[in-house]
Amino acid sequence: MEPNQLRSEFLNFMEQRGHKIVPSSSLVPDDSSVLLTTAGMQQFVPYLSGKIEPPYKRACSVQKCFRTGDIEEVGDNTHHTFFEMLGNWSFGDYFKEEAIKMAWEFLINFCHLDKEKIRITVFKGNEDIPADEEAIKLWEKQGVKKEWIFKFDMEDNFWGPTAKTGPCGPCSEIHYDRGKEFAIRECSIKGCGPNCNCGRFVEIWNLVFMEYNKDGGYQLLKQKNIDTGIGFERLVAILQEKNSAYNTGLLQPLIKELEKKSGQQYDSQKKTFRILADHIRSACFLIADGILPSNLDRGYILRRIIRRFIRYARLLNLTGNWYLSLIETVVNLYGETYPEIKNGKENIITVIQKEEEKFGRALAKGLKELEKLQPIDGVVSGSEAFYIYQTFGFPIEMIEEELEKRDLTVNSNEFELESKKHQDVSRAGAEKKFGGVGIKNAQNKEEAAKLAQLHTATHLLHAALRQVLGDHVGQMGSDINFERLRFDFSHQEKVTAEELKKVEDLVNEKIAENISVKKEIMSYQEAIVSGALAFFKEKYPTEVNIYSINSFSKEICAGPHANETGNLGHFKIIKEQSSGAGVRRIKAVLEQV
Numbered sequence: 063m064e065p066n067q068l069r070s071e072f073l074n075f076m077e078q079r080g081h082k083i084v085p086s087s088s089l090v091p092d093d094s095s096v097l098l099t100t101a102g103m104q105q106f107v108p109y110l111s112g113k114i115e116p117p118y119k120r121a122c123s124v125q126k127c128f129r130t131g132d133i134e135e136v137g138d139n140t141h142h143t144f145f146e147m148l149g150n151w152s153f154g155d156y157f158k159e160e161a162i163k164m165a166w167e168f169l170i171n172f173c174h175l176d177k178e179k180i181r182i183t184v185f186k187g188n189e190d191i192p193a194d195e196e197a198i199k200l201w202e203k204q205g206v207k208k209e210w211i212f213k214f215d216m217e218d219n220f221w222g223p224t225a226k227t228g229p230c231g232p233c234s235e236i237h238y239d240r241g242k243e244f245a246i247r248e249c250s251i252k253g254c255g256p257n258c259n260c261g262r263f264v265e266i267w268n269l270v271f272m273e274y275n276k277d278g279g280y281q282l283l284k285q286k287n288i289d290t291g292i293g294f295e296r297l298v299a300i301l302q303e304k305n306s307a308y309n310t311g312l313l314q315p316l317i318k319e320l321e322k323k324s325g326q327q328y329d330s331q332k333k334t335f336r337i338l339a340d341h342i343r344s345a346c347f348l349i350a351d352g353i354l355p356s357n358l359d360r361g362y363i364l365r366r367i368i369r370r371f372i373r374y375a376r377l378l379n380l381t382g383n384w385y386l387s388l389i390e391t392v393v394n395l396y397g398e399t400y401p402e403i404k405n406g407k408e409n410i411i412t413v414i415q416k417e418e419e420k421f422g423r424a425l426a427k428g429l430k431e432l433e434k435l436q437p438i439d440g441v442v443s444g445s446e447a448f449y450i451y452q453t454f455g456f457p458i459e460m461i462e463e464e465l466e467k468r469d470l471t472v473n474s475n476e477f478e479l480e481s482k483k484h485q486d487v488s489r490a491g492a493e494k495k496f497g498g499v500g501i502k503n504a505q506n507k508e509e510a511a512k513l514a515q516l517h518t519a520t521h522l523l524h525a526a527l528r529q530v531l532g533d534h535v536g537q538m539g540s541d542i543n544f545e546r547l548r549f550d551f552s553h554q555e556k557v558t559a560e561e562l563k564k565v566e567d568l569v570n571e572k573i574a575e576n577i578s579v580k581k582e583i584m585s586y587q588e589a590i591v592s593g594a595l596a597f598f599k600e601k602y603p604t605e606v607n608i609y610s611i612n613s614f615s616k617e618i619c620a621g622p623h624a625n626e627t628g629n630l631g632h633f634k635i636i637k638e639q640s641s642g643a644g645v646r647r648i649k650a651v652l653e654q655v
């Protein structure tokens with residue numbers, strides 16, 4: 063079965079069983095305590111925790127996910143940074159029995175997997191949470207033999223929460239026996255099964271019986287939920303009878319293109335080819351969701367991914383614009399399922415090009431600087447390594463590799479501490495930078511009204527920029543005084559005169575339409591689910607205001623705003639300039655007409 067077909071067949075299957083098809087959420091999660099979306103359930107946390115009444119009781123999705131915990135393993139048969147998850151959810155509706163029945167039906171009756179090869183794992187219980195005897199019975203009811211059901215502890219069979227607190231529960235995993243010929247190492251263990259490191263068994267589906275909330279200890283939730291996730295890449299590999307997703311239609315086209323570009327054979331350097339294919343795909347997805355390379359948080363993850371693939375490309379003697387046709391291949395493979403990849407293509411190319419140039423310059427300087435380090439007993443201090451990392455943007459593993467060549471190592475604990483210190487300082491700075499609109503400084507009603515008008519104009523400008531330049535545009539900062547508004551936003555290129563004119567016209571069009579500015583109060587999670595834009599996630603209280611200017615603009619914002627757009631005057635952009643790497647700044651005024 064082809065990947066596109068499998069995605070839609072899964073969604074159809076679940077839709078026929080009463081699930082609402084929900085689009086994948088962004089790789090940038092709403093929960094600010096989590097860097098990237100690592101599982102399909104993240105967008106549903108408010109429903110799973112019972113904090114928000116869901117608009118539907120059952121949902122299913124194909125979700126973009128990203129995990130960096132295993133980045134060193136990428137290149138083997140089963141690890142990827144970016145991957146997709148197929149999932150189905152019940153929010154206080156069906157529970158174990160139906161979830162197990164549906165999973166079985168999909169895999170055995172629909173995908174025609176051999177049921178003799180299915181192995182199951184369940185939670186064996188501990189002092190807080192009892193063993194899952196019920197799941198064992200339910201699997202037996204489907205025809206799974208007792209000896210094919212394995213019990214494991216918390217580490218393997220308890221899922222979540224994704225943040226420090228939140229919904230979680232015991233889980234039951236479905237594994238598939240790919241046979242001895244697929245094992246990566248010899249194994250003579252009698253009754254070898256899931257979790258044996260011979261690699262013969264592949265986990266394909268995780269069913270989480272989400273009935274707990276973790277907040278210190280474990281409390282029972284008001285409702286019993288189901289959260290499931292199929293590793294899409296793994297299921298595709300099994301259905302296409304390949305030992306790895308790298309050899310399926312999901313990644314092979316990228317590997318073929320790399321062979322063509324480099325003139326070298328995949329079989330001769332599998333790991334390098336696989337890392338390149340994985341990282342190019344994941345960089346495209348990160349950039350398409352608005353992330354830019356930086357030395358902080360998710361920006362750093364992207365920087366690390368791009369710089370890693372540039373280094374691996376050199377091993378295949380790939381230089382110049384070799385990645386252009388690979389980006390094109392990613393667009394061909396994924397553009398239909400994820401339109402942001404197709405629409406973001408030009409932006410993806412620019413971001414990668416700029417990062418490559420920057421890396422080239424930093425590399426030359428940084429390598430010189432490495433020679434000046436003063437290691438003690440062969441160990442470079444964390445602060446010295448952090449200096450190289452921060453000043454020259456060398457990913458930490460690259461510093462380690464370069465030092466290894468010189469028989470040196472880094473004190474990595476010290477490095478972590480330095481890095482943490484730096485992040486705390488930057489966060490505090492960002493919060494200060496993105497303060498409110500400053501209405502409290504207004505001396506009289508007229509001044510207050512002017513500030514509110516400029517604030518509304520800022521929302522119109524933001525929406526217009528996204529419409530003209532693309533969805534990668536996001537607010538990076540905003541400042542208003544009585545004369546003008548200033549707006550910083552993510553965008554790589556200088557905005558052309560023609561684009562500026564389009565933006566200006568669009569804003570003035572919305573002013574002419576005299577649209578009323580609507581304010582609603584809702585919980586932060588609800589606001590996000592309703593599609594409102596939010597930018598400084600750390601700062602929002604649980605209850606937020608949403609300001610909408612019909613369907614054109616919808617943002618979480620403290621306000622205040624004009625009551626309608628008609629009295630704003632004439633919007634005019636007076637300046638467009640750079641405001642840091644990948645950030646542009648616009649200053650604009652409202653002229654009285």
Ligand code: SER
Pocket residue numbers: 100101102103149221268269270289290291292
């Ligand atoms: N949340 C679970 C997982 O990611 C099931 O979807 O494995």
